Amino acid sequence: MRGTLLWGALVLWVLSYLAPSLPPTSPTADIYFAPGLVTARPGDTVRFEIRVEGAVGLDRVEFVATYPDEVLEPLDSDPGRDGVQLEVGPVFAGGCTPENRAEEGTVRWVAQRAPDAGPFAGDGVLAAVTFRVRDGAAPGTYPIAFEPASVHLFDPDGTPLTVGDAEGGAIRVPPTTTGLKGWITREGTTHYGRTAVTVLFYPTSGPYPVAWARTCTDEAGNFYLEVPAEGALPPAGLPLPADPPPPGPYEWAYIRLDFPNYGSECYWEPLDETTVNVGWHTLEGGDVNGDGCINIFDIVRIISDFGESVDESCFVPFTPCPGGNALGSIAPASDVNGDCRVNIFDLTMTAENFGLCTNCP
Numbered sequence: 001m002r003g004t005l006l007w008g009a010l011v012l013w014v015l016s017y018l019a020p021s022l023p024p025t026s027p028t029a030d031i032y033f034a035p036g037l038v039t040a041r042p043g044d045t046v047r048f049e050i051r052v053e054g055a056v057g058l059d060r061v062e063f064v065a066t067y068p069d070e071v072l073e074p075l076d077s078d079p080g081r082d083g084v085q086l087e088v089g090p091v092f093a094g095g096c097t098p099e100n101r102a103e104e105g106t107v108r109w110v111a112q113r114a115p116d117a118g119p120f121a122g123d124g125v126l127a128a129v130t131f132r133v134r135d136g137a138a139p140g141t142y143p144i145a146f147e148p149a150s151v152h153l154f155d156p157d158g159t160p161l162t163v164g165d166a167e168g169g170a171i172r173v174p175p176t177t178t179g180l181k182g183w184i185t186r187e188g189t190t191h192y193g194r195t196a197v198t199v200l201f202y203p204t205s206g207p208y209p210v211a212w213a214r215t216c217t218d219e220a221g222n223f224y225l226e227v228p229a230e231g232a233l234p235p236a237g238l239p240l241p242a243d244p245p246p247p248g249p250y251e252w253a254y255i256r257l258d259f260p261n262y263g264s265e266c267y268w269e270p271l272d273e274t275t276v277n278v279g280w281h282t283l284e285g286g287d288v289n290g291d292g293c294i295n296i297f298d299i300v301r302i303i304s305d306f307g308e309s310v311d312e313s314c315f316v317p318f319t320p321c322p323g324g325n326a327l328g329s330i331a332p333a334s335d336v337n338g339d340c341r342v343n344i345f346d347l348t349m350t351a352e353n354f355g356l357c358t359n360c361p
Contacts, residue, residue: 027056028162029153031063031126033144033169039204039249040171042137045075047130048144048169050109051123052091057155058120060112061092062099064150065168068142069105072131072171089125102129107144119156131171139175144168172249177271180253181224182278184217186262187285188337188349192221194321195283199225200234200241200254201271207244209234209254216321239361241266256360260316261336263287263294263353266360285336286350293357294350302347305334309341 030053038046052058067074078085083101092111099110109127113120131144145168153161184195195217200209212234215225234240245252250270255278257265262283269278286294288301310329316338317330331338336346 027054028164029053029055029058030164030167031061031146031151031153032165032167033065035169036167037141037170037172037249039174039251040133041173041176042133042135045130045132046171047128049089049125050086050127050129051125052120052153053123054164055123055153056121056161058091058113058153058161059156060110060152060154060158061126062110062150062152062154063107063166064109064147065107065144066105066147067102067107067131067144071134071137071140071142071173072144073134074102074107075130075132077128077130087128087130089127091120091124091126100127133171133173137173139173141170141172143170174251174272175274177227177251177253177276178274179224179226180255180269180276180278181222183221183280184223184257184283185221185280186259186283186337187353188345189339191219191338193217193219194259194316194318194323195221195223196256196258196318196320197223197225198238198256198258198320200238200256201227201231202245202252202254204249204251209240212238214320216323242361257281257283258320259283260290260318261285261288261334263356264292264358264360266358284349284353284356285346286353286356287358288334288336288350292360294353294355298350299347299354302334302336302342302350305332305342306347307342308332308334309343312340314338314340 032051033048034051040046074084076084077087084103085100092113094114095112097111099108101108146166148166151163151166153163155161185192198214201211202209211228211231213225213228215223217223241254246268250272253269253271255267255269262285265281265283269276286298288298313328314331315328331340332342334342336349
């Protein structure tokens with residue numbers, strides 16, 4: 001037994017010398033366009049930075065990238081030199097750029113650090129390029145992509161460094177939204193007319209609306225709202241959302257749905273189609289005191305008014321969407337579903353929705 005153990009130990013000792021040693025892994029640096037995706041309309045300009053991440057001992061960079069020349073026009077950063085030049089980033093400030101041009105759908109870049117600067121380590125900006133979206137550009141997403149075989153990183157001795165990801169960018173030219181449509185219903189009734197649809201329009205980036213518009217649903221609950229051709233600031237009394245639009249490469253619509261005795265509903269919708277269909281939304285009934293929540297105060301008020309009724313030709317007063325049979329009787333204040341009486345249907349609906357609160361400001 002002891003001899004077997006000795007022979008086993010000897011074999012392992014020999015194999016340890018025969019086994020090939022693995023070379024140490026070299027650091028991997030990524031190169032990419034930032035931001036990755038931008039929304040811009042014809043005539044807009046977009047600036048991309050070409051960045052490196054995780055560099056170690058970097059001295060020289062070479063790459064070629066392509067872009068759709070029929071859509072994107074590169075802008076010159078150095079009018080004193082021939083051709084269209086990229087901006088030189090901090091990584092190569094004071095260095096040498098033997099090749100620096102963007103023309104006919106191709107970006108070509110070769111840059112080397114100044115001899116006294118030494119090699120670069122870490123994350124930084126290699127270069128930057130600005131594009132203008134050409135007039136008449138059709139809606140679509142247009143990529144700026146590295147040619148993978150062209151991306152090279154070198155150390156001061158000319159030794160290639162390992163390149164990880166080489167990620168390009170893209171410019172999205174959205175369609176011009178001309179209108180929004182949808183179907184809005186209300187609990188407890190089959191008459192869906194006169195729900196107010198109020199829309200605030202926001203730019204791709206910016207905390208404030210640049211226009212607003214309002215329309216009302218028809219009797220079936222359908223609506224179509226045209227986007228205003230010219231910006232008009234919302235009236236002073238119209239509450240604005242507390243938070244800015246969600247992140248993303250879109251222009252945004254902030255939509256608010258209102259009708260008396262129903263909880264208001266608000267939500268963001270990206271403007272990514274010519275006609276944006278917001279789909280089907282249902283308002284929950286029971287907020288008879290208009291405080292934004294369906295609670296015990298609404299229950300008490302309905303019980304207090306229980307049994308009130310008027311002629312069946314009544315209408316619910318609502319200034320944003322007047323309409324209705326203005327010559328008829330006014331519906332009781334606690335008549336949730338607009339059937340001209342305060343009854344068990346109003347109380348049941350309110351009880352079922354107890355605790356719900358609006359998400360609107």
